[in-house]
Amino acid sequence: MDEYIRCLRAIVDARSKVFIVLDALDECTSGSDECEDRSLHKFLDVIFQLQVTGNVNLLATSRFIPDISKRFDAALVQEVRASSDDITSYVSTEVKLMGGKIKGDDELQAVIKKTILEAVDGMFLMARLYIQSLRACMMTKRKVKEALERFARQQFASDTNRTHRAYDEAVLRIDSQNKEYQITARHALLWITYAERPLTANELIHALAVEGGKPSFDEDNVAHIEDVVSVCAGLVALDDKSGIIRLVHYTAYEYFQGTRPDWFQKTHSDITSLCVTYLSYDIFTSDPEFSELPEFPGEFTPPRRTKAYHLYSYAAAYWGHHARRAGASAVDTCMIKFLDNAHQVKASWAALLAAQNAEGKWPYAMHNTQATGIHLASYFGIQEAVQRLLAKEGNANHDDGAENASENSEEFSSQALNVAMNFGQEGAAVRFIERGAGIHSNERRSHFVHSAAQHGMYLALERLLSLGADPNMVDRFLFPLRAAASRGCEKSVTLLLGRGCRIDDCDEISGTALKAAVKSNQTKIVELLLDHGADPNIGASYVASTPLWSAADIGHAEVVLPLIERGANINVIGDWGTPLSQAAAKGHADIVRILLDRGADIDLPDMRGNTPLCRAAGARHTEVIQLLLDRGAEISAVNHKGDSPLHMAAEVERLASFQPLLHRGAYFGATNKKRDSPLNWAARWGHIASYGPARSC
Template sequence: MDPLSVTASTTAVLQLLNKVLGYLKDVKDASKDRAKCTVEASNIYRLLVDLRSRLEEGSTDARWYTAFRTLGIENGPLDQFRQALEELQTRMTDGGRLQKAGKALVWKFKKEETASILDRIERLKTLVGLALQTDHLSKLSQATKDDTNFIRTHVPAIQSGVDRIQHDQAKAMHSKIVEWISPTNYPAQQSDTISRRQKGTGQWFLDAPEFTTWLGKPRGTLFCPGIPGAGKTIVAAIAIDYLLKSVQSSSVGLAYVYCNYKAQEEQGTSSILAAIVKQLVQGQSLKGEPVERLHKQHADRGTKPSLEEIFDALQEVVAMYPKIYVVVDALDECRNNDGTRSQLLARLRDLQVGADVRIMATSRYIPEIEDGFQTAMKLEIRASDEDVRQYIAGQEYRLPRCIRRDPALQTMIQDKLVKAVGGMFLLARLHTDSLLDKRTVKEVKLTLDRQSKGSAALNDAYDKAIQRIDGQLDGDKQRAKKVLSWITYARRPLTTTELRYALAVERDTAELDPENMPDIEDLLSVCAGLVVVDQESAIVRLVHYTTQDYFERIRDAWDPDALVYIASTCLTYLSFDLFKTGSCSSIADVHDRLRLNPFLDYTVQFWGQHALPVQHEVCDLACSFLLHKGSISCVTQVMERTRHFDDVRFYRHKNFIHLAAQFGLDSLLKKLLEKAEGKEMLLASSKRGYGDTGLFIAAANGHDKIVGLLIDRVGLNLIRGEDGDAFQEAASRGHEQVVNVLLDNGADVYVQLASWRQRSLAARNSGCRSPIQYPSLIYAQARYYNRAIWKAAKNGHERVVKILLEKAVGINVQGGHNGNAFYAASEGGHEAIVKLLLQEGAKVDGKLRDGALGEAVRVCEQSRMTC
């Protein structure tokens, strides 16, 4: 074989091996077999590269070439290895069909097949190694002579390589820590939003003097209110895009938040501030020390930093920048039932006190929000006529042919819609979509004449969209109803993959049929423009939050079976045979299970909330799921996967009582207890492995009906849990109905009092008569209630404090195991509770700490009480 042929043969093998290595790295599998094949294939690749280099620079009469030539003969080791690689490539990709379809590659080789592959690689590696060794001796002398030059040339390169590796490792660790502080990806949402901007629109906002003034004003605040559908989010994205391109640098910080009515549970004050921290340190490793410190304190323990810790870290990071811009979009969509919105604004203003933080916020016209921006600059957001024209012109490519070929008709459409939409981009979109199925000029003109104006225009546009959906073929109409039901009832935003899996689930089946998976484009096409997909995040959502409001008004009448359908889908999916196999043996297997079953995470988290309002309708399906130990074990492991350092050995085992108690499924629990055939005492008393009793779970989650049911069945001997006491936990969380139920059922906590009895008896037997070591049961009971009222006062639960003062025995608001209830309330700034406790005779004296004393005096002065 001539040198060129041998070199070409080696090159062909290298090219094929490079492809196979790419496939091996893309395989969604963490098995040892796949990893070992990847390592060994990489090793032989490096040997062959070295060998090809020798071929290209060597001579044909060299001893090493003679040795190598035997490897390249027809059907020799090199040829056999090439054939093995071709077989490996074909098996992994199904002949290339997987790559074309964009599906995930999976490792599908048995142990013996893997052993055969490794054996072939090892044989060729040995032979190539021998060929290289033959050349080694002949070149040893020359290598020795050049040793000095080699060291001089390569040591700096080696050091550079080490530095690069260390830099890459530090960068990877920084990215890991940044992702730990906040998984929220607002930059992806920014990309999605700005991509929907019609070119040229929104320039009026950037040119406005208010925006220009805000850009240059230290500690400035710009409030941008607007009517629903005015394009506030697009304008916020335009402002952020401008800042990203024109202002942001290593010395100027930028962070932004997109509030979302569908993600309110995930958008508490802590998570929003953490997302701001993340953006300010992302790509700025020198500014990441405060976050790294939090990571060291919490990551190994599996805990999350508190609000105060996150805010302290944010203040440290902010201090590293000369100035920072913060943009908060849709402040009205930030939850406020627990004070999150007010708390967030207060924290952002606190940042402005010590640093040059410039805040911009958009919102609907809500008096409470407007009051918070009384001293701020204001710039109303309203779709200008020119912006509306540009938007409509940009949508003409989607319109019927009769419009596209008639410039005069296009102008008429723009003129009429500009007048009709009244500054609402959303209405312009809906009115434009209403023309999609009009095929004649007359139909277009009639539709334009019927377009409503004013406050009723939006509802009218939605009504017409529903009429278009109902006018479709029956299959498309039902498909649209399912899509819209899932999106409106979903407890968090769904991805396109999750939605497709949800729609593929069929009742009374034991597995998912991949041939029943719908195409996302088909799903969008049947929804009359009411559903869109954010491409960066793959989130499928309604076109606007007002669409959610509309469907919440009409969905019960329009699709009365939606709740039963969604709950049944979740329960059917969780009952699949695949999940009846139980828990996984490692956290890697848990992650693989979630990856291969994309709908599992959602159903595990929210099946109970979907089942709650339709317990009777899904009773049989739910009982079948909840009474299967394998299904419960699978669900429990997925639910608990983040609690104990990602170690599956410590996850909390549950039975159906624990799950029913967690979600408040009282009707289902009654049915399940009947099926337990006398085992309810054992099941209810059992703790969820390293966990809590069913009564504790129900009390902690505020499900008073479950608490009452469990008390009726098994009494109060379940009152204690791993995380504390059920009664005190209910008081701490402000669940007044649960506190009432427990008090009405004699929640003296028998376990607590029995403990006091045992200690008293031990003290008596030892001859001790100290009142501290030998207390009365009344004292024990009072001490127990004092702790409960302290927790309620500390967390600001005024109604629970009133209940305890009225019903509990022997309470002393000045004492308690954990501290003074009056101090706890005053320290937290809960003025109503402080007044209530003062009326009960709480004393303010020098024994209280200065902070509490000052707060108490202030409250006393305001309430005209004397301390």
């Protein structure tokens, strides 16, 4: 979240006018996940702040959610509903296509249209669900009228209650079908509801055709997607353009995952079993094309023949995620047999790499020509499978078996512990460490201590340190404490400090742990490190910047005061000037105020002679320009080239940047060492049109 916010701020700062559209804010929160809710409100805080400090226009859409609506109390609100004409047109068309007692009965059709139009209250989804419900009871007028009475009674219920009742009826219609149709519908809804990503129609019909225990895929068992849709009682919809099949509405996902999870027996466990069966087909063992890997990770592409096996890529990329969610119940004999089959594991590993590459990820940490089942189970974090495989092998150090494997592991380490750590599977990582993996050489220990700190794996880090790993060991010039501080893992930072980690160790490029915490906006970690005596004036020599300078540069106002109060040099000069100069250049008015209030030198120039006012003027930050002038900044100060703040403002086309300078008496005819005036510069850069109105203000 913090990285996205920094990028957004940088984009806004670089533009004179910005339009932001936030669609479906209600889908950003579950209502029960406090972490998600906090992230949403933090994001909205940033957006609203950008509206204050920059020329930002905002359009947001959402269902009526009280917590979200309150955030927009001062905004213009337009309620959007399906028009009655649209709903009437849809219902009229669908009613005319109905058979049974409805067909040809104009009076009954009129009652249907009137009842549905009143009952749906502008919700197009409800109109669609009611039409599907009528199709199931159109054999007699009485059944139709009873359905219409139910619709009318539900009119005054909440939107959620109405949709859930409609879904209840759809489920009853599914269960009233013959056994084969019931099974097909349930399996289809299971896959669509719990898939890790949206499925294509071809993926779904292949998933439905998988038969447990069969060694090959039977094309004769594949259904038509139209038939699958028809038995699902209107609950699924096919997007003809993308080929994606989804539930009819996001509320249907909420219904099946929250209200009716009992309708499915094992969910993730069932999907795991079907995926493993698919990956275990003989074709993926016998055909070498499925397991070939290129030398360079960025060249991974799926084998051509996988196009005939539509579920293969999904199964390879996600079977383990389903297994991890299912827990121990998913780890059966079939899975262990699959993980013990070297050919099937290699083919699955290759498909997994191809899927990673297709998503724009270069899977260096996974690149291994002889991956084992333990590597695969470690990648997905399937702890029960890891435990059972370890018990069989009796050795946690599973290198790839190639000659000199330990020498090659530094670049493309395929050790199972490394895979587990790189992909955040702490439970699996701890199991390996407890069995002695990665602790028999200083090089390995330093790598894994840093990796555990970097990935926020407190338990893995604690195990490594308990087994004698040195908390001050450096892995490729990287320090564990710095990694934990950057990650924001308070427990890991406390653990490392308690084990004697040197708090002010500094590398030339990135600086100390304190600076890493500042750059990551980890306020609690900053205060924790300062409480333990971290020096706030140590910077990275490569960029000559202290933690305070970095906070001013990035815009992290929350950590500025703690640093100053613990002795940070407020006027330290780096390659790009003082913290005040950098905050002014980036337009961080809140930090400029804090620094000035704490005694920062308002006119202290950088190494090029630019004062904070010069840099603010050159970056078009009108609010900061006004603030500096109000606090007494020297308006005629010049840099080493003789350029004044007005010269700097003349380089950019923004009328608002000229106005405060000219109002305070800046002289437009003053020349620099090349005898250029701000007026000359404005003409040279094509900004004379902006300069003229500003002069006359």
